Amino acid sequence: MAAKLNFFPLGNADTLRIDLANGQKVLVDYAAMRNGEIADKRCDLPEELRRDLNRAGRDYYDVVCITHTDTDHCKGFGEFFWLRHAAKYQGAGRIKINELWVPAAAILEDGLTDDARIVRSEARHRLRDGKGIRVFSRPERLKKWMQDEGIDFETRKHLIVDAGRTVPGYDKTGPEQVEFFVHCPFGWRQNENTVIERNEDSIVLHATFVEGGQESRLFLASDVNYETLSEIVQVTRYHGNEDRMRWDIMKLPHHCSYLALAPDRGAEETKPVRDVKWLFENQREAGAVIVSPSNPIPTKGSEADQGVQPPHRQAGNYHRRITNADDGEFRVTMEHPSQTYPKPFAYNVTALGIALDVAAPMVSSSAAASTPKAG
């Protein structure tokens, strides 16, 4: 079985399910955005995920990674998952998490509400418990909080993953056929920036998959802006880790916002700053794919085009142009296969590179995938 990257139409929100070659399932963000209205075209995420888990005969994820605790990355967390920190989250049908990945901010930040708060409670509980968690941070950053909490730092140190490392337990040569390299959060920022800024304290990952001896690379940029991206580029180049910035498929940061490219939106096309341009243009592999987890790219002059919220047409134009230039693909979650009826889609990691998962609908396969009832 080859790895598969599953995207979901959730509006301006992120969820990516990575099915690994050995059957493990890694969920990056969970944003159950659908409000239940008929006109809401966003998919019913818990329903989609449950169907997949049932098919796989599982009631758990090997990893759930909440890249940061904004609503569009963790909405519904408290309703869907079986959580260790409180009995009220332990009802039947909830989905278990073997390992929870969070940025340090999800432990340290105050003033969180709703699902963000639930994520924090669960993360803190697991850290105290000393299992089922990885915190992405410079280790020293958590020291004080742990002292205050009376937790022995030394016995928890191994649960903390610093930037510039790969996540333990995942190896290209292992049965999982993947390794995750951590780009962000990177520790030195903390020394010169006393303000904890959620977006910029997000998990940015680079995954290298191996299939049939061929490597394919996924860049997961959470919601970081051009400044953070530029810093990541600089740090990574400084350390000679350019390979960790090559990509075959990119999940766009911040729902195709121009701010992930440059400070200026541009009239027709956003012009990215130098380092971001290097990432998008020099490090892309031929035929690489960009997925924008966002609402449809607005048409020129439309109401959305004039608003401030992403996705931005100018950023979309940039991504579309550079993708088309090398036979790549630019796909928007709320536009596939059509804006009228967006549906979840997936990319396969193949020995020939990243390929859209397509199937021809057949009566037999449709029927076989259903569970008809008769009464």
Place this chain on the structure above:
Amino acid sequence: MDIEAWLSGFEVVAVGDLKSPAATALVTFTERHASELMTVVETRRSELGDLVILDFRTGCPQKPFYPIKRTERLAIRFAPQDGMPLIYVLRDDFPDTFHQQLTAESAPRAICIDDRIWAEARLTWTPAELGHRILSWFDRAIRGELHDARQPLDPIMIGSHLSFVISRRILGGAVNADLVAVRKTDQILRVRDLKTVTEPVDSLEPICLVAYRIAAEEMQRLTFAPENLGSLADMLARRGIDLLADLRQKFSDWLGENPPPAWRINSRFVFVVEMPIIAPDGAVQNGTDLRAFITDQSVGDIAVALGIAERATPGEGSQVGFVKRLVQTAPDEEAVRAILAQSAEIHYEFDRELATQLSGRKTPDIRNVVLVGGGTIGSHLAECLSREGRFEWTVIDDDRLLPHNLARHIGRGENVTNKKAALVAAAVSATLDSAEPVGRPISANVLVNDGHREEIDRALNETDLIIDATASVLAGRFLSDHPSEARRVSAFFNPVGSAGILLAEPADRSLTLRDLEAQFFGLVGREATLANLLADSGGSYAYTGACRAITNRMPESNVMALSGLIAGALGRAVDQEDAVMKVWSLSGDGDLESHGYPAVPVVSFAADDWSVVVDAGLVERVRAMRNARLPNETGGVLTGVVDIPAQTIHIVDAAPAPPDSVESPGGFTRGTEGVREDLDGVIERTRGQVRYIGEWHSHPPRAAARPSATDLVQIDWLSTVFDIDTLPALMLIAGDGEIGIILANRYAESLRQGEEPDASREATG
């Protein structure tokens, strides 16, 4: 290739204006169920049918084997006549791959997703299946798994679907014969030599055919089909053939003949081009591809366009309508391009080469065969084997076809009263296209010394193989004894028509049909599975010798099944060196059992005028029985096949000692218990072919196989007994390491243990 120009031949219409229900169904399906796979761009139509233009998501990865796009724009064409929908790829740089249809130059490339016949495919065709097949094509293209190099000989899509049926022989010598196309339908033309045609004139069309062969080193893969004489010439020019110059020379020669070949000059002109098959990567594949291009104009008209002739009436000195120009001019480029060259498929006439290929063999089998017996089994064997491309046939039979024969013969009602030999020979000749008939009859009895004797003997002497299909023991033995050096094969059915038997001599004839027949009867007498093989339906027996005479109640279905099995085995048998003995039995409800038996070597002894044949299997069995009873002597009765006129005895079996025998180291007295029953049983099972022929016994350790004084007394007794049948008495003695045979009081040469029976030996007497 101008995609836009091609598309502009179709008018954009609303879905509701499409004529083809299948096209409409595809649009509906795409919109309702397959939006993730494909998107309808627009719909078009023209007199060439409906087009549904789709953007199709191919699932292409970053590094595909062929440069396929992630989304390809396709045009699905639904022809006005119900036909297989065709899948065009609307991209002028779409790669050349395996499994594409050869389209005309003016049409886009088309992928071949379905090689079924439409009449068959339409029974289950749905738009979903179409989507599935297109996706599967792309999936294979992406992974480089479109392996089959042979481009399907699909009809050219634009224009009519024309086929030629033509003999390889005509193609070889095309220009020398006056040819005619016999029009069977609008789409099939059968090219024949005018002299051999019997069809009515109005179905005939004069045709002139010229064949070209592209050298392998000149060949480039054909990616589009030429559409007119000009583009055909361009295509050939790129592959090392100067078509126009060659035609000018040929036409000029023809027009210069006196009188000019009117037939040819007024014929439509056909080019046949034989080209090596080239894979998309340029590699030369096995096999060649034949394509025909038929012009819409006559040789004379083409000659005019080529600047070497002008039209002329009889008054102007031409009986053929054209005269050669005194001063030849350059070809009229425009006129040449106006001469349409319609591409057509070529089907070879069914000849030995094609038959061989289609039956799955590699080398044509041109051995001469004399088939003796053109009856039930003979006619069916000839039918099977000739369709497999085997043999040059001489059929010998003196019988005529009677109405009841139709129950089990390849003859038809119109053949009744015809000679079977002629009928079977004509059938094989009519099956395989050949310069000389493949079949030749000799309507005579193979046994009779009449006016045909010399012809029959010559045929037998000159042939490579003799097939005995006479269903007659007598004829079979006659053929076995004939001085011809050809290898013999015998095929027959059992009396109730439920089993078929094949006996094939080894290539070196170290075993003859007679030897194999004896071994076969030995097996029938001995093997439980064959116990009822020769029984007749009543279960009674008579000394008719009719072990091969089938009853008149054998159904043709059995004949075909068993003949087919025998024919297959016969073909395989004569393709190798060893002897073959094989039996197939059908049960009443059609279950089949088959048994093969090893033929064992024999040695023959001569004593007086008789010859005695012993096979190695018997010697082995006798030795085993002796060893089992040592130090005592043992023995029993001998059975065998006797041919009194030919004075031969094949010993087929030696029975173990009856229970009431007296065995001791110094002697053996054979008992009587069960002996009568056993002998009767063997006679019944073999329908009298195997009978009691004498006695055997063993000698104790260190004793030779020479008869003792007691033995000589016994042989005297035996002689008295066999005098009843005027047969010689036979005694076999198994000694230490040797076997002795005494025939009619004479000692024949013994056989040492461990010594394999080989070539026949002189008995010492």
